[in-house]
Amino acid sequence: MKRRTLLASGAAAATLGLVRPGFAQGSPLKVGFIYVGPINDGGWTQHHHTSAMEMKEHFGDAIELVYQENVPEGADAERAMTQMALGGADIIFTTSFGFMDPTVNVAAKFPDVKFEHCTGYKTADNVGVYSARFYEGRAVTGYLAGAMTKTNKIGYIGSFPIPEVIRGINSSFIHARKANPEVEMNVVWVSTWFDPAKEADATQALLDQGVDVVLAHTDSTAPLAVLEKAGALGFGQAADMYEYAPEPRISSIIDNWAPYYIERVQAVMDEAWESQNNWWGIGDGMVGIGEITGPVPDDVKAEAEKIRDDIAAGSYHPFTGPLNKQDGSAWLADGEVADDGTLAGMNFYVEGITGSIPS
Known part of the structure; x- marks a missing residue:
């Protein structure tokens, strides 16, 4: 299992009081992804990751992409999100329905971090949701x-x-x-x-x-x-x-998530990100038929x-x-x-x- 940006242990988090590094002007925007499966599963997670890589290619050095795969839904997800936020992520995409409550819980502790949860319905000032039809x-x-x-x-x-x-x-x-x-x-x-x-x-x-x-x-x-x-x-x-x-x-x-990821990361860069509930389908290009x-x-x-x-x-x-x-x-x-x-x-x-x- 690959673990990226796991820079702070639970003990360190307690010591830091859940304070994360601030976004430095001119430094790359750090974009994180939490995946429920392996990035080579041939399906759901692989296509989220492929879309994330397309987003990375679009922005180049303007962003730093970090991710963690094989994250179980539940308490492990909350720990992974907390560590990613402590590692300096500016926006975190959590890509499974069972990550919904952990996303909301962690977002409340990191109000300066933007969170996007896939297939859920709970939002907050710094939590948006998105899904495909x-x-x-x-x-x-x-x-x-x-x-x-x-x-x-x-x-x-x-x-x-x-x-x-x-x-x-x-x-x-x-x-x-x-x-x-x-x-x-x-x-x-x-x-x-x-x-x-x-x-x-x-x-x-x-x-x-x-x-x-x-x-x-x-x-x-x-x-x-x-x-x-x-x-x-x-x-x-x-x-x-x-x-x-x-x-x-x-x-x-x-599933084609890349246009959405590009749009939402650009919104963070433009300081125009707002919590939204987006549900895109075939007409939007998010759902394709082979x-x-x-x-x-x-x-x-x-x-x-x-x-x-x-x-x-x-x-x-x-x-x-x-x-x-x-x-x-x-x-x-x-x-x-x-x-x-x-x-x-x-x-x-x-x-x-x-x-x-x-x-």
Whole structure:
């Protein structure tokens, strides 16, 4: 595990009273990143780090980039953020949902440091939040999954039962049903973002249930490796994972954080940074759809690309009624679009998905 800028021990922090070095005029701005996984995970963390490196290339010597990978969510995250702030970081990006409370806690101790938390919702004067509208991308991959299944059973590997993941499951299922009204979805929860062994086991469990197309909201390429051996289909997650194309990977959801990182670091440099809640999607370039490859028929590919383009243009929203909740109660009337507040706190399945959401 690489540890950068861990310049003060817990004892030193107590001695210093959580006082950090000030930003010296003319010195590089120190930009920090806290990662939940390894920077070579092939997915989530790797794409955050790739985007951070693009940001570094953009600014050159005007910034100093520091990071720590493999930081568990919880108390370890708070320690890592504290040490990074003590090491002189001017802005720290914390890149996993479970870093939310540690980010807010540490930010309160370092009011002069700017914090940006990815996929969370808690803000403060020096804490902003940002996320991608992944559910937009999952509308496209869900449609492809529904169109490509031969068993009428698709599977979804869920990491944690948070709104972001639940939105993805619902969007995938809604659009799979648009392609194939007979499709069923099985969900397996693994309670981890990155654990190749668990992800592989979950994939095999879905295959054993008759699933032949799998969508994943976890970070490694393990599901695609299992699908390749089984002759089943899947998708790249967070990264293109094109090394598995044309089969089993038939497309992908690609995260592109670099423009956001550049914008927010520039705001710090300009002394114009303010706490914001930013939620960008396909139209903003933060969510990309990888090339559609493999056995996808031309008409299916064209419809999937139309969904992508209509979302980007703002002429279509993935959560447009009529839609009911899982228990059959009405949610969205015909033509009604879900508001961001409901989506941000989504804690229910839509009608047609079986099983329950873990508490």
